[in-house]
Amino acid sequence: MRTDTRKTMVEMRGVTKYYGALKALDNVDLDVYEGERVVIIGPSGSGKSTLLRSINRLEEINAGTIVVDGFDIYDPQVNINKVREEVGMVFQQFNVFPHKTVLENLTLAQIVVRKRSRKEAEDIAYALLDKVGIREKAHVYPTKLSGGQQQRVAIARALAMQPRLMLFDEPTSALDPEMIGEVLDVMVNLAKEGMTMIVVTHEMGFAREVADRVIFMDFGKILEEGSPEHFFVSPTHERAQQFMRQIL
Amino acid sequence: MKFVPDGILVTFEVTVLSIVIALVIGLFTGLGRLSSNRLVNGLASLYVEVIRGIPLLVQLFYIYYGLGRLFQLPPLTSAVAAMAICYGAYMGEIFRAGIQSIPKGQSEAARSLGMTPAQSMYHVILPQAVKTILPPVGNEFVALLKDSSLVSILAVADLLRRGREFASQSFTYFETYTMVALVYLMITLFFSKLISIMEEKIRAD
Numbered sequence: 525m526r527t528d529t530r531k532t533m534v535e536m537r538g539v540t541k542y543y544g545a546l547k548a549l550d551n552v553d554l555d556v557y558e559g560e561r562v563v564i565i566g567p568s569g570s571g572k573s574t575l576l577r578s579i580n581r582l583e584e585i586n587a588g589t590i591v592v593d594g595f596d597i598y599d600p601q602v603n604i605n606k607v608r609e610e611v612g613m614v615f616q617q618f619n620v621f622p623h624k625t626v627l628e629n630l631t632l633a634q635i636v637v638r639k640r641s642r643k644e645a646e647d648i649a650y651a652l653l654d655k656v657g658i659r660e661k662a663h664v665y666p667t668k669l670s671g672g673q674q675q676r677v678a679i680a681r682a683l684a685m686q687p688r689l690m691l692f693d694e695p696t697s698a699l700d701p702e703m704i705g706e707v708l709d710v711m712v713n714l715a716k717e718g719m720t721m722i723v724v725t726h727e728m729g730f731a732r733e734v735a736d737r738v739i740f741m742d743f744g745k746i747l748e749e750g751s752p753e754h755f756f757v758s759p760t761h762e763r764a765q766q767f768m769r770q771i772l
Numbered sequence: 773m774k775f776v777p778d779g780i781l782v783t784f785e786v787t788v789l790s791i792v793i794a795l796v797i798g799l800f801t802g803l804g805r806l807s808s809n810r811l812v813n814g815l816a817s818l819y820v821e822v823i824r825g826i827p828l829l830v831q832l833f834y835i836y837y838g839l840g841r842l843f844q845l846p847p848l849t850s851a852v853a854a855m856a857i858c859y860g861a862y863m864g865e866i867f868r869a870g871i872q873s874i875p876k877g878q879s880e881a882a883r884s885l886g887m888t889p890a891q892s893m894y895h896v897i898l899p900q901a902v903k904t905i906l907p908p909v910g911n912e913f914v915a916l917l918k919d920s921s922l923v924s925i926l927a928v929a930d931l932l933r934r935g936r937e938f939a940s941q942s943f944t945y946f947e948t949y950t951m952v953a954l955v956y957l958m959i960t961l962f963f964s965k966l967i968s969i970m971e972e973k974i975r976a977d
Contacts, residue, residue: 580884582884605883605886605888608885608886609886611884612884612885613884615880615881617875619875619877619878619880619881620881621878621881621882621896621900622900623899632885632895633882633885633886633887636887636891636895637886637887637891678881681881682884685885
């Protein structure tokens with residue numbers, strides 16, 4: 525049971541989004557609490573990435589409200605950049621900055637956005653590179669790294685801002701199979717530290733290990749939610765049963 | 773043929789001043805063409821369409837005789853202004869294409885870290901776009917250097933203008949214009965080579 529003592533990190537109400545005539549998000553309500561790990565699953569085109577990207581307003585929504593860490597992010601009075609400082613995001617395609625070294629990838633936003641000194645930013649960056657296991661690559665350009673290493677740089681880059689919430693958009697889908705583990709390990713450790721995480725993924729092993737709640741989406745709607753075990757054992761919705769059969 | 777070094781200096785002066793100003797105009801025009809603000813976008817598009825539809829020589833006359841007389845501009849200033857305004861429109865399209873060549877994920881990553889659109893453009897997009905932008909800018913530089921001979925029609929003592937004066941005094945038309953043509957050719961060949969070396973270096977990175 526949820527208790528009211530937990531702080532709400534994300535509160536979505538009636539969120540609706542169209543791409544032309546296509547309804548990508550259909551009246552979605554969702555609460556995510558501080559410290560909670562939520563995994564979103566669903567077939568491609570189900571709206572799960574769009575849902576995630578609307579939480580830091582990389583997607584504009586057509587109706588509804590989204591409150592992140594107390595800020596109504598579609599309110600014109602709210603500075604979205606301030607909210608984004610507290611919301612880290614990891615992309616399927618990594619999106620590391622190829623013209624900056626690994627270290628500079630981690631320090632750029634700290635210096636420009638958080639206004640930290642170079643020294644302070646580098647100290648934080650080195651500590652995070654240790655954590656994701658690529659300190660020795662600090663002065664290398666990320667294009668020289670493997671996909672798994674690039675994704676770990678991207679995670680460290682987001683963590684360097686010391687966000688209160690992390691969004692992961694299919695972080696392992698573009699990786700070769702042998703590199704998926706190293707990225708998931710970093711994410712599992714992050715979960716153990718208590719980070720609030722919303723993760724779009726098909727990695728059910730990861731979901732089983734860290735997720736407090738799994739959400740199944742299709743047709744732009746949340747069709748079912750429950751524990752990871754619930755989805756392994758007895759999903760009730762026909763679409764969810766079908767989907768679980770396909771990915772397991 | 774003492775006119776050659778003095779003439780080259782003025783030709784370079786016109787070319788370098790024009791290209792630098794054209795780059796600045798081009799940057800803002802390119803950004804304007806990509807702006808979601810309708811007014812800014814419309815103005816930038818109008819500028820590009822108008823300038824590209826009018827011959828450079830007509831623009832030179834328009835600014836030199838029209839505006840230059842009105843505002844009492846010295847010949848060199850009017851000439852540089854006209855060349856820069858003309859080439860700025862072409863540079864704008866180069867900047868626009870260069871910025872558009874950077875994958876959308878780069879600006880999304882920058883914005884997701886809390887950067888403003890301007891910070892994202894300055895720290896993330898433009899440094900990467902430079903690689904795409906530099907080679908065509910080099911080509912524009914060579915084109916501008918050749919087009920700068922048009923200012924000889926105004927009272928600007930560039931290479932061609934000094935050559936024309938020298939020829940009419942010495943009656944050595946054939947020799948003088950051969951010399952002028954060869955000097956232009958050597959300069960443009962030199963810069964073309966420099967640009968292709970630069971391009972190869974960028975591609976090797």
